[in-house]
Amino acid sequence: MPQASASRRFHEAAEGLGLHPFPRPGGNASRAYTNEYGMQLGPCTYCGFCEWYGCYNYSKASPQTCVLDALYRQPNVEIRTDSNVMKVELSQDGKHATGVTYLDENLEEVFQPADLVLICAYSIHNVHLLLHSGIGTPYDPATGEGVVGRNYSYQMMGGTSCFFDDAEFKPFAGAGIEGTCVMDFGIEQIDFGREGFIGGSYLSVGLTNGQPIRSMPLPEGTPRWGAEWKQAIGQWYGKSLSIGSHGSNMSYRDCYLDLDPTYRDPFGRPLLRMTFDWKPNDIRMTQFMKRQTEALAEAMQPTSWNSSYKDENSHYDIRPYQTTHNVGGAIMGTDPATSAVNRYLQSWDVPNVWVSGASAFPQNIQFNPTGAVGALTYWMADALRDYIRDPRPMGEG
Ligand code: SF4
The missing domain is CATH 3.30.410 (Cholesterol Oxidase; domain 2)
Incomplete structure (x- = not known):
């Protein structure tokens, strides 16, 4: 551009x-473009309302411009808006997800059975869902053991x-x-x-x-x-x-996410607590x-x-806007003792739950996360095709 x-x-x-x-480098269209899903992008007009707004011009490479409408036209896709997933439900032994419970637009509780659950909320919301659903061992900063909530950065x-x-x-x-x-x-x-x-x-x-x-x-x-x-x-x-x-x-070691012992959301779930x-x-x-x-x-x-700039007297203050680039909390890795998901973003503990997002990053390596989140999601989707043919823990393979 x-x-x-x-x-x-x-x-x-x-x-x-x-x-x-x-x-x-960025994801705004510099000229008219039709992507591989048939979605048409217009050339960016430098309208000045890019941040914090959707693109009226279909120029920004966001999912609603580039993917969702094409997906919605697939006969086997149904999108339920105004729905809020409360929890991933597990089998009695805790090793298999049976579906999710969500609140619909009337705040009615609905159980949706599922063979496969993809947790693709915002990074810290992913961690909240995992902790609240009992998927993976919560991180304990005193012992350094447990995986869900660690490596928040x-x-x-x-x-x-x-x-x-x-x-x-x-x-x-x-x-x-x-x-x-x-x-x-x-x-x-x-x-x-x-x-x-x-x-x-x-x-x-x-x-x-x-x-x-x-x-x-x-x-x-x-x-x-x-x-x-x-x-x-x-x-x-x-x-x-x-x-x-x-x-x-x-x-x-002492920067992490866990469930708040005191405060709850309007639905009775413990809030996510950030220690940072x-x-x-x-x-x-x-x-x-x-x-x-x-x-x-x-x-x-x-x-x-x-x-x-921050100096030696600075402490984290949640009030002023700084950046929305929160990462970690459900990191990818090669060892179930130190990571929540494997290299394909599949839960080590519940193999039919996969978790995509910046929650997989072991630390923030300076860049805004979106590019790596997109790349990891394609990586995950590729592995998922294999998993769907033959459901199993994918391990390190
Ligand atoms: S909102 Fe769309 S048209 Fe406006 S600057 Fe961003 S990409 Fe360009």
Whole structure:
């Protein structure tokens, strides 16, 4: 997709510092396209409402654009919307799923028998369903034993916002994926042992939207409301960009998910509890990235800039939006003692339950998870064809 002016400015600055910038890879259609399922995609119009919205233009490579409608036309497919699966039901010995219990749109409880259950909810929702259904041994941080809930990790974000008197960026003509990346400080790109941490981060600039209120970056010290705030919006709209750092987060023994002993949801199920905080390794990583993004900011010669990065006094705070890239909790592996699913995402304990999503990641290795989630799902689907012909534990084979 063509690069916008903010991306080009970053590209030039990065090249000037000897780095290797490249266009951010994405799943928006750059031209009209009909995919292998007959779904038609229109060329992306840079409408500026990519994030947090469905694509009215059928340009975004999301399931509802690319797959679901084709699937719905298959004679053997039925989609029940407004349904909420409460639990996977198991046989008496706990080794076989018999189906799921769900609430329909009238909140009536329905049991749906099934030979095969695919758990494909959001990553932490997958973990909640497994724990609530009694599939796999819950992780115990005191002993390090158990598998469901372990290896929960997140993504370490930071950024430097730059303001330019002379810029005329057009953020309202943004696309969710338009942008320029730098991977020179990513995992395995340089000797991080020398820097005192493991992990890494990719850096990027992209004006994805110019939505009112939500996307009004202003210089540090600007009042957050009132006449001065309005005046600052008029002055700085279209004159800023942010260099974002999307960093790794390792998994730790005391960062995990389990069922809350106290709080329950409206249906009586224990809530999922998250135990998590930032660790020194990941703070050192993000502070290293702060130095890199500030060097890049200076190279672009902004009028002013300010950074926002976690430091040694930072603790995880669930309130401000940071990222939705939660991973782990039902990880894939080669040993049932340390993983919830095998390499095909099949449950070690209940072989007719398969679990797809970022819950399978053993840690967050800096990237946004969607690409790897999609690839793993194709990998799982390929193995499932074999399983359906001959249902069995697939093991490591
Ligand atoms: S910017 Fe996003 S939502 Fe808008 S047309 Fe392009 S793909 Fe669709």
